Amino acid sequence: xxxxxxxxxxxxxxxxxxxxxxxxxxxxxxxxxxxxxxxxxxxxxxxxxxxxxxxxxxxxxxxxxxxxxxxxxxxxxxxxxxxxxxxxxxxxxxxxxxxxxxxxxxxxxxxxxxxxxxxxxxxxxxxxxxxxxxxxxxxxxxxxxxxxxxxxxxxxxxxxxxxxxxxxxxxxxxxxxxxxxxxxxxxxxxxxxxxxxxxxxxxxxxxxxxxxxxxxxxxxxxxxxxxxxxxxxxxxxxxxxxxxxxxxxxxxxxxxxxxxxxxxxxxxxxxxxxxxxxxxxxxxxxxxxxxxxxxxxxxxxxxxxxxxxxxxxxxxxxxxxxxxxxxxxxxxxxxxxxxxxxxxxxxxxxxxxxxxxxxxxxxxxxxxxxxxxxxxxxxxxxxxxxxxxxxxxxxxxxxxxxxxxxxxxxxxxxxxxxxxxxxxxxxxxxxxxxxxxxxxxxxxxx
Amino acid sequence: xxxxxxxxxxxxxxxxxxxxxxxxxxxxxxxxxxxxxxxxxxxxxxxxxxxxxxxxxxxxxxxxxxxxxxxxxxxxxxxxxxxxxxxxxxxxxxxxxxxxxxxxxxxxxxxxxxxxxxxxxxxxxxxxxxxxxxxxxxxxxxxxxxxxxxxxxxxxxxxxxxxxxxxxxxxxxxxxxxxxxxxxxxxxxxxxxxxxxxxxxxxxxxxxxxxxxxxxxxxxxxxxxxxxxxxxxxxxxxxxxxxxxxxxxxxxxxxxxxxxxxxxxxxxxxxxxxxxxxxxxxxxxxxxxxxxxxxxxxxxxxxxxxxxxxxxxxxxxxxxxxxxxxxxxxxxxxxxxxxxxxxxxxxxxxxxxxxxxxxxxxxxxxxxxxxxxxxxxxxxxxxxxxxxxxxxxxxxxxxxxxxxxxxxxxxxxxxxxxxxxxxxxxxxxxxxxxxxxxxxxxxxxxxxxxxxxxxxxxxxxxxxxxxxxxxxxxxxxxxxxxxxxxxxxxxxxxxx
Numbered sequence: 030x031x032x033x034x035x036x037x038x039x040x041x042x043x044x045x046x047x048x049x050x051x052x053x054x055x056x057x058x059x060x061x062x063x064x065x066x067x068x069x070x071x072x073x074x075x076x077x078x079x080x081x082x083x084x085x086x087x088x089x090x091x092x093x094x095x096x097x098x099x100x101x102x103x104x105x106x107x108x109x110x111x112x113x114x115x116x117x118x119x120x121x122x123x124x125x126x127x128x129x130x131x132x133x134x135x136x137x138x139x140x141x142x143x144x145x146x147x148x149x150x151x152x153x154x155x156x157x158x159x160x161x162x163x164x165x166x167x168x169x170x171x172x173x174x175x176x177x178x179x180x181x182x183x184x185x186x187x188x189x190x191x192x193x194x195x196x197x198x199x200x201x202x203x204x205x206x207x208x209x210x211x212x213x214x215x216x217x218x219x220x221x222x223x224x225x226x227x228x229x230x231x232x233x234x235x236x237x238x239x240x241x242x243x244x245x246x247x248x249x250x251x252x253x254x255x256x257x258x259x260x261x262x263x264x265x266x267x268x269x270x271x272x273x274x275x276x277x278x279x280x281x282x283x284x285x286x287x288x289x290x291x292x293x294x295x296x297x298x299x300x301x302x303x304x305x306x307x308x309x310x311x312x313x314x315x316x317x318x319x320x321x322x323x324x325x326x327x328x329x330x331x332x333x334x335x336x337x338x339x340x341x342x343x344x345x346x347x348x349x350x351x352x353x354x355x356x357x358x359x360x361x362x363x364x365x366x367x368x369x370x371x372x373x374x375x376x377x378x379x380x381x382x383x384x385x386x387x388x389x390x391x392x393x394x395x396x397x398x399x400x401x402x403x404x405x406x407x408x409x410x411x412x413x414x415x416x417x418x419x420x421x422x423x424x425x426x427x428x429x430x431x432x433x434x435x436x437x438x439x440x441x442x443x444x445x446x447x448x449x450x451x452x453x454x455x456x457x458x459x460x461x462x463x464x465x466x467x468x469x470x471x472x473x474x475x
Numbered sequence: 476x477x478x479x480x481x482x483x484x485x486x487x488x489x490x491x492x493x494x495x496x497x498x499x500x501x502x503x504x505x506x507x508x509x510x511x512x513x514x515x516x517x518x519x520x521x522x523x524x525x526x527x528x529x530x531x532x533x534x535x536x537x538x539x540x541x542x543x544x545x546x547x548x549x550x551x552x553x554x555x556x557x558x559x560x561x562x563x564x565x566x567x568x569x570x571x572x573x574x575x576x577x578x579x580x581x582x583x584x585x586x587x588x589x590x591x592x593x594x595x596x597x598x599x600x601x602x603x604x605x606x607x608x609x610x611x612x613x614x615x616x617x618x619x620x621x622x623x624x625x626x627x628x629x630x631x632x633x634x635x636x637x638x639x640x641x642x643x644x645x646x647x648x649x650x651x652x653x654x655x656x657x658x659x660x661x662x663x664x665x666x667x668x669x670x671x672x673x674x675x676x677x678x679x680x681x682x683x684x685x686x687x688x689x690x691x692x693x694x695x696x697x698x699x700x701x702x703x704x705x706x707x708x709x710x711x712x713x714x715x716x717x718x719x720x721x722x723x724x725x726x727x728x729x730x731x732x733x734x735x736x737x738x739x740x741x742x743x744x745x746x747x748x749x750x751x752x753x754x755x756x757x758x759x760x761x762x763x764x765x766x767x768x769x770x771x772x773x774x775x776x777x778x779x780x781x782x783x784x785x786x787x788x789x790x791x792x793x794x795x796x797x798x799x800x801x802x803x804x805x806x807x808x809x810x811x812x813x814x815x816x817x818x819x820x821x822x823x824x825x826x827x828x829x830x831x832x833x834x835x836x837x838x839x840x841x842x843x844x845x846x847x848x849x850x851x852x853x854x855x856x857x858x859x860x861x862x863x864x865x866x867x868x869x870x871x872x873x874x875x876x877x878x879x880x881x882x883x884x885x886x887x888x889x890x891x892x893x894x895x896x897x898x899x900x901x902x903x904x905x906x907x908x909x910x911x912x913x914x915x916x917x918x919x920x921x922x923x924x925x926x927x928x929x930x931x932x933x934x935x936x937x938x939x940x941x942x943x944x945x946x947x948x949x950x951x952x953x954x955x956x957x958x959x960x961x962x963x964x965x966x967x968x969x970x971x
Binding site for chain 1: 803825829
């Protein structure tokens with residue numbers, strides 16, 4: 030047992046086990062009876078109706094207000110129509126609308142065989158009476174989709190939510206992974222989010238048309254902002270690689286500079302004069318319902334994985350982190366690698382900032398506060414060693430998801446946000462302790 | 476007072492101490508002598524608790540002791556003054572002396588008492604240091620005296636000094652001698668490690684000579700002649716330790732003119748010919764490694780120029796040097812030659828990635844095939860190509876380093892202590908490879924402190940001392956270890 034646990038945690042993606050464990054745990058904890066909604070509910074209900082009725086009849090369809098209700102009503106109507114049912118009336122709304130519709134039906138003396146509605150309505154006392162006291166002698170059945178057991182955590186919407194919420198941190202964590210593999214650290218990424226969001230919004234507002242900006246204008250604004258962030262990252266890299274400033278200090282300075290610049294540009298206010306199409310990256314979901322930000326994140330991770338495992342540049346990054354002097358003596362361009370890594374970290378932070386600006390359709394200098402710490406936590410939990418030379422990009426993705434799953438799971442189970450911080454802190458310490466144990470061959474003292 | 480009995484210490488691939496005995500009486504100064512790598516520093520580290528021997532016992536005043544960490548050895552009354560001092564630069568002399576044993580009331584340091592007691596100690600050894608001066612402002616000699624005072628305050632009964640005079644001026648050395656003699660009179664036992672034979676003769680009551688991890692002889696004051704000491708230090712049969720070879724020396728390939736860099740290299744010129752093995756020897760600190768690093772672009776030249784095949788080279792970094800066909804197998808494999816946390820194959824590929832990649836993408840297959848070719852050719856013992864470099868023995872590590880430069884097909888190969896920490900069998904293989912490379916017309920520069928190796932392998936020998944080349948000898952029947960040692964030490968000795 031201990032042996033297999035050790036083996037699991039010793040592998041490159043040792044934290045994958047922990048992530049799976051968390052998912053199973055939160056699935057069990059959040060297991061509940063679920064009300065099918067929307068088109069899904071319609072599908073389930075039609076099956077039920079087909080079992081019950083051999084012949085089609087007339088039906089009244091009732092759904093709740095909102096998109097889900099509408100989808101339910103439309104889905105049901107379409108399916109029942111094809112089966113040959115006569116849809117007397119279909120509507121969405123609350124109990125008053127339903128009772129009005131029923132009264133109309135009775136007053137017109139028209140017969141309705143079935144009331145197909147969402148479960149919410151089926152439980153109303155009004156309908157229970159209705160079933161017993163049918164004025165026409167003919168019974169009107171009330172049917173609603175049956176509930177089923179399913180963990181809240183595992184609902185598609187929730188899982189997509191988890192992915193969407195971690196997207197920004199996960200994108201930043203790619204850059205941070207590279208930096209930490211070179212045995213450095215980049216504290217400026219949180220501030221660069223704010224700077225990038227503000228700078229992109231500001232550029233669009235001032236130069237490329239504000240709310241009227243074209244797609245080209247938006248892209249231009251974002252590109253300028255990305256380049257600026259890359260430039261700031263490059264500047265930190267320059268301090269570190271060429272002047273020997275410790276990474277902690279260099280990026281701490283940059284953290285303050287970037288945050289200050291964001292406040293200067295925005296005047297401390299949020300910039301919201303942006304076109305609606307600016308939402309596309311942050312709120313759109315063009316590919317099979319997966320949010321665009323998540324798609325971007327996944328693409329970036331694949332690219333980063335290829336970069337680190339298949340290219341010379343990736344090999345050099347590991348070499349620099351493993352032993353920069355030995356790498357230099359083997360002909361690795363150490364300074365150039367460090368410059369590139371910090372520039373990449375800056376650019377990715379800028380990209381994270383743009384995703385965030387797009388999610389809120391505004392640029393605010395308060396974005397990204399403390400994000401650098403969550404990003405570092407994701408990298409460390411993902412198994413990258415702070416002493417450099419070791420780490421995997423996908424490990425970081427797992428680390429980011431561990432953090433997101435813990436946060437989401439605790440939200441679902443109603444744990445207070447203060448408590449959540451304590452738990453996240455302990456998870457971070459636990460992950461680092463595991464890493465230490467791994468290095469020392471599972472002995473506790475050095 | 477101190478007795479060490481049959482101490483054994485093994486490092487991966489090398490048996491560093493092979494049952495060494497050592498004893499020391501109070502008020503006695505014993506010199507510990509030997510070539511580089513003879514095991515002197517290992518035995519000091521054992522005594523200081525920095526490393527633990529596998530076998531053997533250490534007795535102090537008849538009681539058996541075991542030191543699992545430096546603090547325990549210090550508490551047993553053993554103080555070690557390493558060449559690199561253990562002082563906190565920003566603290567004052569007095570604070571350094573009392574670091575960890577401050578006179579205090581409930582955590583408040585009694586500063587006046589601390590300074591007074593530091594002053595007393597300084598007076599005892601005749602040092603003129605103000606206790607409140609911060610250590611970074613002290614000279615090397617003064618720092619050494621602070622270290623000695625530190626030992627005295629801790630009631631050390633045994634003081635170990637590793638090359639104490641190496642960085643001192645003539646005047647400071649004389650003061651050091653006085654302090655040592657004074658300490659002897661006070662009943663403190665002193666172990667004195669040095670290369671300077673004259674000071675050994677002056678200070679030591681006995682001298683213990685070590686070679687290859689063994690204690691080969693003990694000399695008393697009467698039998699302690701320089702000639703005898705050198706003979707014992709180097710005396711080793713050379714038969715069949717080196718592959719026999721006859722070489723054809725060609726034209727000059729690498730020519731370095733008046734290389735200068737700081738205090739360590741002061742105007743070194745040398746020529747490496749095709750097919751020739753040029754040896755560079757001298758004592759530690761003579762500037763050999765520094766010269767090699769200049770040729771490789773690892774340090775930047777202050778003055779001088781380097782030509783390869785008549786073409787002037789721009790050696791601003793190792794990358795350029797490697798591109799122009801120079802490579803260096805550094806003396807410190809673990810810190811400079813290999814990246815221990817990477818796999819052996821990745822280490823092998825690192826300088827050769829331009830060959831194994833197309834527009835930035837690494838061709839893993841090509842790399843692996845080439846690597847396995849060298850694994851077979853050099854008979855490197857690895858379990859698989861993703862094994863970490865840190866898990867190999869010294870000899871196999873050196874072969875990995877050799878493989879990566881062989882793949883590079885460099886024109887000039889600089890071997891810095893190529894066989895340090897390597898067992899005999901692997902040594903022979905590496906010698907064969909060096910010979911083979913010379914046969915291919917490459918230029919070889921071999922840095923070595925081991926004189927038998929120098930004599931056994933090289934065609935021409937340069938001896939360095941204090942950053943300058945002091946001897947240039949063709950290796951022939953007239954060249955002896957004694958002669959080279961004389962040049963390296965810089966004094967005439969008569970062999971008895």
